[in-house]
Amino acid sequence: MLVYGDVEWLEPPGPVIKRIERAMLACANAPPGRQRHELLVQTFIETAEFVQGLADREFDLNGGDDVSLVQTAAAKLLLAQAEAILASWQGHFHGEVSFAADTSSLRDNVNCIQPLRMKQAEGYAFYAVYPESYLLAAMQSRLPSETVVIGIRSIGLSLAALVAAGLGASPAFSLRPIGHPFRRQVNIKAALADKILARTQVDFAIVDEGPGLSGSSFASVANWLEINGVAPSRLHFFPSHGGGPGARASSLQRRRWQERPKHVVPISDVIVNAPPAALSLQNWVGELVGRPIETFRDISGGNWRGLAGDRSENWPPSHRQMEKLKFVATAGDQSWHVKFAGLGRSIAQKVRRGTVLHEAGFAPCVIGSCHGFLIEEWIKGLPIAAAAMNRQEILAAIGRYLSFRARRLPALHGGASFLTLCRMATTNIKEVAGFEDAARLGQIMQEKSSSLRHLPAVDTDNRLHKWEWLVTDDGRIQKTDALDHNSAHDLIGCQPIAWDLAGACVEFDLSPTERDELVDIVAKDGEVGLDDDVLVFFEAAYLGFQVGLWSLALATDDGQEKERIAIALHRYRRRLQPLLEC
Secondary structure: OOOOOOOEEEEOHHHHHHHHHHHHHHHHHOOOOHHHHHHHHHHHHHHHHHHHHHHHHHHHHHOOEOOOHHHHHHHHHHHHHHHHHHHHHHOOOOOOOOOOOOOHHHHHHHOOOOOEEEEOOHHHHHOOOOHHHHHHHHHHHOOOOOOEEEEEOOOHHHHHHHHHHHHOOOOOEEEOOEOOOOOOEOOEOHHHHHHHOOOOOOOEEEEOOOOOOOOHHHHHHHHHHHHOOOOHHHEEEEOOOOOOOOOOOOHHHHHHHHHOOEOOOOHHHHHHOOOOHHHOHHHHHHHHHOOOOOEEEEOOOOHHHHHHHHHHHHOOOOOOOOOOOEEEEEEOOEEEEEEEOOOOOHHHHHHHHHHHHHHOOOOOOEEEEEOOEEEEEOOOEEEOOOOOOOHHHHHHHHHHHHHHHHHHOEOOOOEOOHHHHHHHHHHHHHHHHOHHHHHHHHHHHHHHHHHHOOOOOEOOOOOOOHHHEEEEOOOOEEEOOOOOHHHOOOOOEOOOHHHHHHHHHHHOOOOHHHHHHHHHHHHHHOOOOOOHHHHHHHHHHHHHHHHHHHHHHHHHOOOOOHHHHHHHHHHHHHHHHHHHHO
């Protein structure tokens, strides 16, 4: 299935180094407090993405991982930043910030490099992988400072720096596993191998996000170490969760994973359950809203259905692998939605987007953000499907909302090309419905694609489902969850407003007449041209994406959500048939 997508970009090293230098200076000059700590983490993540780009460039040039002045300087810089984060956290955000290394050595060695290909670290952006979790896991492991720390690129490069800081160890190494996703291997040149294996009678910490379906990235490093004389008893894993590898793991890796220590501190133990008051998400939210929080309830992974009372059976499935960590905070008769929205600088864009939508009357009030979480007003109301509203009122509300986004919210980043959308849809439909339907869909999309050339991308919502709309007690229609689905861990991104229009047509099961009414509203008020070919193309692409998304969810769910997911998947496949039969 084609569902996921990586955010990658090219950028010359010079401007990136200058940006990192300015950020480090800002950290050193900022007053003590949580905001300074957040800036430290943002700076660390940006540096890590840069260093990953440098390491992967050298890997491609050398045909494997090797020793270099650039990577040595980069590892020292990342360790210095990780140590600053550790000092800030242990000091409850008090004290001065200082760095044990600067960018000078790195800057001197990269000025002549061509633009680098860099990649967003998904764990920090989407899956609530927190640097502090790895710092605490390292300290609680009680491994000695002589431990050799190895990070698995991409995100493992920076996570390993955090483990090294927590252990008081030397700068970490990083390795790039290659090959089949379920049978990864490492390619390490002799000079780097000699450095890693200089002492085989010490402990080795292998660090990464995951494990995933096979755990083969962790296994690739463990296999190489054992083949080169490291005793299995010396291996320690630092993953992002306490579960084991999935169904594609080898028997060797399963056994090794069961036998060797896994050092994990979940995010719930870092900022949610029982940390000191200064480090508590609940207290941060209270400071932001100006009231002590009385209850703080986890509604992730479908737990939000428990808030719906007797209506819970009518609510949709949860795709728990992609669903963000979220809470409801309550004080007196007021509540707030506290949702993970990503570590890094992009959260400021989401706050601004929320403010614009709220001021226009479309969305809840965004109170602000704190260390990766967005805090919004919690709206009390009925789902739009359960409210006593006629279809004309619903169409008018959707039309006003989409017109506003088309007219007032330009795209802040890119999205999948029309060719990519076509390939995604046909690939997904081929897997679930066979070659004939996929070929027909591809033919239809290709025939319609000539109408797409001049469509501008906008800041699309990408989440038009019925359950995302609420009708308040005073009759206002509010669009919830409207701030970050066009920057999710999928390949869609920002698209022409026709993507959202197609989503509304599918999710509200609009008739051809209703679709035409909605198109007329958006075309007129949104000041955008939308002909029938455009709508057919985007509805086909939208259905192809949803079929792929929920097919993956069905394949990976452990059983609790399967029935709901199967119903949703059947609905999307049924909606696809009229398109194929046109």
